[in-house]
Amino acid sequence: MSNFAAYPSLKDRVILITGGGSGIGASLVEHFASQHAKVAFLDIAEQPSLELVERLAPHSKHRPLFLRCDLTDILALQSAIAQISHDLGAPQVLVNNAGSDDRHDFVNVTPEYWDQRIAVNLRHQFFAAQAVAEQMKAAGSGSIINMSSISWIIPGRQLPIYNTAKAAIVGMTRSLAHDLGPSGIRVNCVQPGSILTDRQRRLWMSPEYEQEVLDRQCLKRHLLPDDVARLVLFLAADDSEAITNQSHIIDGGWI
Known part of the structure; x- marks a missing residue:
């Protein structure tokens, strides 16, 4: 990452990332750790999260803090954020990253499935922001970055609740x-396009879909989690202190 920007304002800053154990989230954890930030992340997947901490710890000024948390349990989310504030200090940056793009058909959606998908993809973002807002107000600054997607604009197929x-x-x-x-407090949104995570590669990246992605993008290459992480770093740092209320698309020119 030596070819890319370093942000002095992120040094020792407390960063909270949801869904940090894999995919884009893991890249976020790694990039913030490389900026010498104090990184805490929440995830329900314990083993990959612990492995990520052990991989990054020897090269990080501050050992990343992982807390297992089911983000659909709002009381557990609030408790985890309170623990992070106690252990590391009040979060100065919140990256609401966690989500799940499980495919589903409109005709088969039940009220129970609707509620569960909204809980996984939307509700926790609101309550995480609520949980950090008072401490950010007291500090007089903060950056909240919410992860959306271009999927609702395209729109992506078999994803009505996700969209x-x-x-x-x-x-x-x-x-x-x-x-x-x-x-x-600044609040921005990031809308990635097709990002080639391990999950995407394993579940959705068929040869046909890969060709569709490359046909639609202006840039004829795969977008990677690191591409998204570098945008988020900028929005978290003081370099973007005049930017708020915006949605930042990173899709290789798909839309």
Whole structure:
């Protein structure tokens, strides 16, 4: 990562990342750790998260802090954030990254499945922001970065609830930016396109879909988690201190 920017303002800053154990989240953890930040991350998948900590710890100024947390349990989420504040200090950056793009058919959706998917992809973002907001207000600054997707714009197929949640995140971002801006807190949204994570490679990246992605993008290459992480670093750092209330698309020119 020596060819890319270093952000002095991120040094020793407390960063909270949800869904940090794999995929884009793991890249976020690694990139923030490389900036000498104090990184805490939440994930329900314990083993890959612990392995990530052990891989990064020898090369990090601050050992990343992992807490296992089911983000659909809001009380557990609030408790985890309180523990992070106690152990590391108040989060100065929140990256609401966690989500799941499980495919589903509109005709088969039940109220129970709807509620579960909204809980996985939307609800925790709101309550995580709520949980860090008062401490950010007290500090007079903060950066909240909510992960959406271009999927709701395209729209992606067999993803009606996921698309609904990702569209709602854009609206939530704009609302929170206005509510929290007077306290010096910035709220932005990142909308990735097709990012070649291990999960995407394993479940969805068929030769046909790969060709569709490359046909639609202006840039004829796969986008990787590191591409997204570098954008998030910028939005977390003081370099972007005048940027809020925006949705930042990173899709290789798909839309």
